[in-house]
Amino acid sequence: MKRALILAALVLGLGGAGWWYASQRDATGAEADPPTVAVTRGTVERTVLASGVIEAGTLVPVGARVSGQIETLAVELGQKVKAGDLVAVIDSLDQQNEVLKARADLAQIEAQQASNAASIREAELALDRTRQLNRTDLASTQALEAAEATLAVRQAEARALAAQRDRAQVALASAELALERTRITAPVGGTVVAIVTDEGETLNASAETPTIVKIADLERMVVKAEISEADVIRVKPGQTATLTLLGDPSTAFEATLRFVEPAPPGIAQNDAAETTEAVFFNGLLDVENPDGLLRIGMTVQVSILLERASDVLTVPSLVVSRGDGGRSTVRVWDPASRTATEREVRTGIDNAVTVEIVEGLAEGELVVAARDSDTASAAVTMRGRRSVFGF
Template sequence: MADQIAPSGDDRRRTLARRGWSALALVLVIAAGVAGWYGYRQRHPQAVPVRLESVIAERSDIEQVVNATGNVAMQNYVDVGTKVSGQISDVYVGIGETVKEGKLLVAVSPVVQAGRVENNRAQMARLKAELAGQNAQLDFAQLQFQRQTQLKAENATREETYESSRMGMYSAAAKVDAINAQIQQLDAAMKEDEAIQKQTRIVAPISGTVVALSARVGQTLSANQDVLMRIADLSKMSVQARVAEEDVTRLHKGMTAYFTTPGYPGKRWAGKLRQIMLLPADDSGRQGKRAFYTVLFDVANPSRELMAGMTADVFFVLDKAERAITIPAALVVKPDNKGMQKLKVLHAGGKLETRDVRIGLRNADKAQVLTGLAEGEQVLLPASVASSQQPQQQRDSPR
C-alpha cells in the first residue's frame, strides 16, 4: 500500500477560501430575495393577504343602568326598652328567636312597692267615706237654707239666722269639692301605679326576629333609658345605595332596581325605588368633594337569606329592550344629533359596505341597533378593537 501524503499548508488555505466564498454567495442570494419581497409588497399592497376581523350582529336583551354600591339593611325594626325602674327578674327570649306580637319578653321587679299600692287603696276608701258624710251634711245644709229662705219671705226669721244657713250650705259644698279633688288626685296616682305594674311585663310590640339582646337576669334598669333588645321583621329588607351626583338625577321613585351580593353568586334580588334622600350622604359634597346620595329600595326576603350589612352591587334600570339587535359597545362612536353613525358591513365575498345605522340603548358591553343592520350580518371591527380582542380570543381558544 502506498503511503498517504498529508496536505500542505497552501492546500488548506485554498480549501478554507473556497468555503468562505460559498457562504458569502448564499448570504447575498437570501438578502436579494428579502429585498425583492419587500419591494414587491410596497408596489403591490393588494397582493398581501389581510385578515379582516368582524363580529356578528345578534339578538339579545339589553339594559341601560346606573350602577352603584350599597348595603342591605333592616327595613322595619323596633328597639324594646322599659318605662319603669327596677330589676330584671326573667328573660324569656334569645337572639335569633322568632316572636309574635304580644309575646312576653322580659319581666321586671319594679321599684314601686306593693305596700304603696295598698296604702293608696285604703286612702281612697277613707276619702270616699268622708265624701259620703260630707254630701249628707251638704244635703242638710241645703234644706236648712231653703227653710230659712221661706221664713225670710214671711218675715218669720232673723237676718242673722238666714245668712248663717246660707254660709253653712256654701261651706258644706266647698268641703265636698275639696274631697272630690283629693279623690281625683289619688285616683291619678293609683292609675300611674297600675300602669307601672303592667309595664313590668314587657311584651313584643311587633312580630319578628330578635336580632339583638342586652337584657340579663338581675340587671338594674332606669326608666326610659335602657334598650333591652331589637326586634326586626326580616321578611322584607331595604337596600341603601350610594349614588353619585351625576347619576342620581336620572333616577325616580318607583323605577326597577336589582342587586347582587357576594354571598350568593349568580343570584339577584329586585325591587322598586322607594326614596331618594335629599341631603348628601356622610361627609360627601363638602369642600369640593364629590357628592353621593342615599337611595332606598325594598326587596322581599321570605327565605331570610339576606342579612343586614351585606354588600350590594346595585343596578337601577333606566331603560331596557328585549331581543334587540346588538353589537359590541366598542363599535359605537359618538353618534350625531339624530343618533346615527357609520358602520362597515362585511359581505360573504369579502366586499365591504358602509352603512348608516341608528343607535339606541347602550351600556358598557353592547349597544342596540335600531335601524340599518339586520340580525346575522357581519360588522367589521376597527383595527384597534380587533387587536384588543385578539389576546382575549387567544386565551379563550382551546389548546
C-alpha cells in the same frame, strides 16, 4: 458598538413587523379574513351602578318605661315574636305597693265624701228649721244667716272632695299603668336581632328609656345605596333594580327604588355639603327577603335599571364608529367577496358594552370587529419604505 446595537434593534423591529404581516395571511399566502361578529338578537340594558348596605325594613328598640330589676327575659336572640308577645318582666313589688296606696287614698276620699254628704243633709235640715222659726220670730236673722253659711261651707267641702277624688283616680290609674308596664311586650312583630339588657340587670328609666331588646322586620329589607351625583339625576322612585351579594354574585335579588334623599348624608352634621370629596346621595330600595338570606349590614352591588330593550338586534359597542352629527357606522363583511363595506346604522340603547341596532343591519350579518386598520397600514408602509440606515 453603538452602530451594532442600532442595527440589532432595527432587525428585531423588522422581524416583528414581518411576523405580524405573515400572521395576517392564511396557509395559501392570501390575506386572512378580519375578525368579525354576527348581528344577533338579545336584550340591552342601561343601568346605574352603586354600592349599598342592607338595613332592616323596620327596627324597633324595645325599652322599659319603669325602673326596676329584670326578673324574666322571655325571648332569645333570633327568636321570632308577634306584636303583644311577652318580652320581659320587671320586679313589680314597688309598683304593686303604689297601686295599693292609690286605692287606699281613693277609698279614704270616698269615705270623706260620704261624711260630707251627711253633713250637707244635716245643714239643709237645720236651715229649713231656722227659716220656719225666723218667719214666726222664734229665730233671729243672725241664726238664719249662720245656717245658710254652714250649708255653703259643707257644699264647698263637697266640691273640694270631688276634686280630690278625681286626683286620686288619676293617681290610681298612673299606678296601675306603671304596674302594667312592668310586663314588657313586643310593639311589633319581627325577629329579635339584639339583646341589650340581660336578665337580672337593673334598669333606671328616670332619665331616659333603657333598651332591653331590638326587634326587626327581616322579611322586607331596605338597601341604602350610594348614588353618585353624576347618576342621581337619571334615577327616580319606582325604577326596578337588581342586587347581588359580595359573597354570592351569581344570585340576584329584585328590588324597587322607593326614595332618593334630597341632600347628601353629611348635611346632618353641616349646613353646607362637603365639595372637596365625591358627593353621593342615598337611595332607598325595598327588597323582599322571604328566605332570610339577606342580613343587616351586608354589602351589596346595586344595578338600577334605566331602560331596557328586549329581543332586539345587537352588536358589541366597540364595532360602531361615531361620527359628526351623531352619525354611526359599521363595516359589514361579505364572506363571498371577502370585502368590507361601511354602512350607516341607527342605534338605540348603548351601555358601552352592547348597542341596540334599530336600523341598518339584519340578523346574521357579519360586522368587522376592528374599526380601523391603522396597524395594518403601518406594517404595509414599513415593508415598502427604505431604512434611513440604507437597508
